Amino acid sequence: MPEGPSIIIAKEEIRQLTGLTVATVNVNAVAIDTEALYSMPFMSVRSWGKHLLLKFNKTTLRVHFLMFGSYTINHPKPGRIAKLSITFTDGQSLYFYACAIRTIKGSLTSVYDWSADVMNKHWDHVKAIGKLKQQKESLICDALLDQEIFSGVGNIIKNEVLFRTRVHPLNKVGNIPPRRLRAIVDDARVYSFLFLKWKRAYVLKKHWEAHTKKKCPRDGHPIRKLYAGVRKRRSFFCDECQEMFDGT
DNA sequence: GAAAATGTTATCAT
DNA sequence: TATGATAACATTTT
Numbered sequence: 001m002p003e004g005p006s007i008i009i010a011k012e013e014i015r016q017l018t019g020l021t022v023a024t025v026n027v028n029a030v031a032i033d034t035e036a037l038y039s040m041p042f043m044s045v046r047s048w049g050k051h052l053l054l055k056f057n058k059t060t061l062r063v064h065f066l067m068f069g070s071y072t073i074n075h076p077k078p079g080r081i082a083k084l085s086i087t088f089t090d091g092q093s094l095y096f097y098a099c100a101i102r103t104i105k106g107s108l109t110s111v112y113d114w115s116a117d118v119m120n121k122h123w124d125h126v127k128a129i130g131k132l133k134q135q136k137e138s139l140i141c142d143a144l145l146d147q148e149i150f151s152g153v154g155n156i157i158k159n160e161v162l163f164r165t166r167v168h169p170l171n172k173v174g175n176i177p178p179r180r181l182r183a184i185v186d187d188a189r190v191y192s193f194l195f196l197k198w199k200r201a202y203v204l205k206k207h208w209e210a211h212t213k214k215k216c217p218r219d220g221h222p223i224r225k226l227y228a229g230v231r232k233r234r235s236f237f238c239d240e241c242q243e244m245f246d247g248t
Numbered sequence: 249g250a251a252a253a254t255g256t257t258a259t260c261a262t
Numbered sequence: 263t264a265t266g267a268t269a270a271c272a273t274t275t276t
Contacts, residue, residue, distance in 0.1 A: 001254075002254040002255060003254050003255095006254075050254095050255080050256095064255080064256070065254090065255085066254095066255045066256060066257095066271080066272075067253065067254065067255050067256090067271090067272075067273080067274095068253090068254090068255090068271090068272050068273040068274070069255095069272085069273090070273085097272090097273085098271085098272050098273060099272095100255095100256070100257080100271090145255090147256095154254050154255075155253085155254060155255085156254055157254085211254095230266090230267095231255095233253095233255090234252095234253080
């Protein structure tokens, strides 16, 4: 479920329930005020990166799927206890499993910087470059996972973008030439939309060039796997065609 | 059946 | 206090 494009798909599916009125709410091990939801109209759905935002009349629910979260509409998963179940007065229902849920008070715009979301129409690549310049010592494989810079980018997108732009994941941000950094920033958005298109068509995995791969599709060299950076997430890369800019 | 993985956050140390 | 490392959580796939 996790990365930004998957949240876009969730948003679109769940949007069909907007306009309905909440009938019942059930939570399991989630600290939210269910009282505030009863009888409330489900107004709209938005997203910020990996955050799915369900707007009700007086409150907004923030759903984060983490690694394993999922949701279903009208069909609860047999034998599973949802973190959150909502039924509407017309009989339809919405279920969230294994996710983190919070309420947000106040306006969303006061909480979220939409220009940091790589899939948002307000995405601002200039701001992203500016933030990267603030952390020259970070490895690019860590910086790409920074949700304050690249909201919505996850580990798959990270690996694919670095492969596509031919930049080695172990580069320090400050060592990457401006033109290449710009290419990374731009491709984070471009690849996210490709991810979305391929995910919708159920052909995402077959388009992976580096992530989980053994052999480089460009030159046949081995793809190396390393738990790199302070985040220790899997990096898949080709030492031959992804450049190091460390001056050596 | 063990292990790893599209991720974040709470808690424990330093 | 503030920062950083580690643990915890949870489910599907390999």
